Amino acid sequence: MRYAYYPGCSSHTSGKEYDRSFRLIAKALDIELVEVPDWTCCGSHVTYVFNPALAASLSARNLALVEKMGEGIEVVTGCSGCYQTLKRSNDLLKHDANIQAKVKEALEAVNLSYNANLKIHHALEALTTQEALDTISKKITKPLKGLKVAPYYGCAVVRPKFEDSFDDPENPQSIDRLMKVLGAEPVPYIDKTRCCGGVLIMKHERVGLEMIRRLLANAKQAGAECIVTPCALCHLNLDIMQPKVEQAFKQRFNMPIFFFTQLIGLALGLKPTELGLDKHMVSSVSLLQSKGVGV
């Protein structure tokens, strides 16, 4: 399988280890990721508030570059925000004549054009097709036996519902299925699609902290020893902000947060440092040691 890989801006900052672990396991699973040359910001839902035509144009620039990469190529991104934005723009460019006209003109200014025929996938989708799960299952050398995981999907990977969405917006199952294949135990998690607050943490810190606290508390209550996520912004909130949450609410969680790509990597026998586990705010060393994983 060959994909045009759109890493998204967070792949250089808060989601660095997500990008790194995705590339590593893709290689191990014979999935070819060709980075979109010279990609730029997808626009994100923030630009959509400011100016929808601009947001759609920023997405379209990247999709136009993908189209040039060859017939039949499909896009994959690990960033849930980029996934949602690129899909939204793609849909608008198929159905909204007003946006189409504005975007066409904007792209002409940089000598590009886009036909809106691309398929856009999330990394979670690409790695949980039956075929991918079978390949993973065959290559597992270190099953994550006994690891109790809260499968946290967040919003953007399952909502809104697109014509070709790959999982259910209310009770998604792809991470749950993947965890079972890896040998881990997904716990029933009531907040699996409840929003972490996203960028609210920047604008309304106290509100954001409370939203994160609830997710951590319910995961703990469900018996989870860690949380797994397919979203860099969710990871930022749950991991990077966790010490702030603990301080603000005087509650200790000590809950390691993994990208799903890192857990696949561990099961494939890759080293924790290769997968960037040492980049997390909340250490997973003792948890993994107690399960005999990553050692």
Added chain:
Amino acid sequence: MSLITRKITPDMMDPNFESTIRKRLGEKGEKVPLCFQCGVCSGSCPVAFAMDYTPRQIMELIKLGAKDLVLNSSTIWLCAACYSCSVRCPQGVDLKQVMETLKEIALEDPKYSRAEKAFYEKFIEVVRKNGRMDEVALYVKLMPKSAVMRNLGFGLKLYQRGKIKLSPAKSSNDQVAKISEKVLAKEVHQQ
């Protein structure tokens, strides 16, 4: 609702408010009048606990034409755009899209949202300048100096983990700036 209606005076009203929103939403706007106040949106909203008006109340205020209350509410800015309400609404109202439209209207009118505007403007500024988003560049632009100083220790931990960079992420071309100029110039021209 009685609490809300008592706060409304005629000068805060705009009888065309609902139709303005419907028009901006295009096809999706047709669903707005179908809201029957069931409250599934408010029950589903993960930020409702912090809002001054719940999403259900906002829908009713729109119907009433209570423009000022809606556009001055904390609700529209606290909406995290998670689409929980949109996927659950039994009447098919895309409430997340309604909230986005309300933000859009508020951002255009200097009467509203002065405190919130900065986030959106700075976000676009960073993207236009660098072609890519950089959370730290944005954070520093948004924060008062004192808050940046208070968070230095925290920033250092992130730096040590490679999560933030001192020089902002940049694309090697200026196409984003060119595209932005083209789209935004056109908008001004049309007005």
